[in-house]
Amino acid sequence: PGTTWNYRGGSTQLLAEIIRTTSGQDLIQFSRENLLQPLQIYSSEWIKLVASKDPAAASGLRLTSRSLLKFGILYCNGGKFNGQQILEDNWVSASITSQVERPSLNNFKLKDGGYGYQFWTCDYVVNNHLLKIAEAKGNGGQSIFICQELNIVVVITAGNYGEVKYNDIPHRILNDYILQAIL
Numbered sequence: 001p002g003t004t005w006n007y008r009g010g011s012t013q014l015l016a017e018i019i020r021t022t023s024g025q026d027l028i029q030f031s032r033e034n035l036l037q038p039l040q041i042y043s044s045e046w047i048k049l050v051a052s053k054d055p056a057a058a059s060g061l062r063l064t065s066r067s068l069l070k071f072g073i074l075y076c077n078g079g080k081f082n083g084q085q086i087l088e089d090n091w092v093s094a095s096i097t098s099q100v101e102r103p104s105l106n107n108f109k110l111k112d113g114g115y116g117y118q119f120w121t122c123d124y125v126v127n128n129h130l131l132k133i134a135e136a137k138g139n140g141g142q143s144i145f146i147c148q149e150l151n152i153v154v155v156i157t158a159g160n161y162g163e164v165k166y167n168d169i170p171h172r173i174l175n176d177y178i179l180q181a182i183l
Contacts (some may be wrong), residue, residue, distance in 0.1 A: 009058030017055035072153030096134035
């Protein structure tokens with residue numbers, strides 16, 4: 001751990017079990033009480049694991065683009081939302097900072113970067129300006145990009161589920177259009 005990167009959804013499912021064991025609440029209850037309600041997100045859906053009553057922790061949460069934006073704002077603002085500290089600032093900072101190096105991934109068409117606590121990290125160079133950006137990545141082109149330096153959150157949603165050949169589209173949109181327009 002901490003020396004070799006290997007992305008697997010099973011690791012996220014293990015985190016859900018740790019939440020259940022330590023809090024006494026299942027993932028849906030815990031997230032609703034400690035994250036969704038404080039973010040004023042009242043509409044969500046959890047898809048269940050196949051042949052199980054447990055929510056699919058790695059890929060089962062369904063939120064609107066507006067709700068995804070609230071999640072991104074929380075992380076961009078150091079764990080605060082509407083003036084309320086929901087997550088500890090040091091946890092947020094560690095989460096969106098590389099904890100382990102991640103190699104280039106041709107199937108995702110991502111250059112070298114890192115991985116924080118459930119966040120992909122990548123450096124973007126735009127007009128000779130280096131930007132550190134964290135991404136909450138979902139299947140099919142769902143992305144929340146967080147750049148604290150520019151104080152921006154970008155949410156991109158799509159429906160390319162299971163189509164890895166399209167996984168670079170959110171990055172191209174961010175790099176080729178949005179960051180270019182800002183800088």
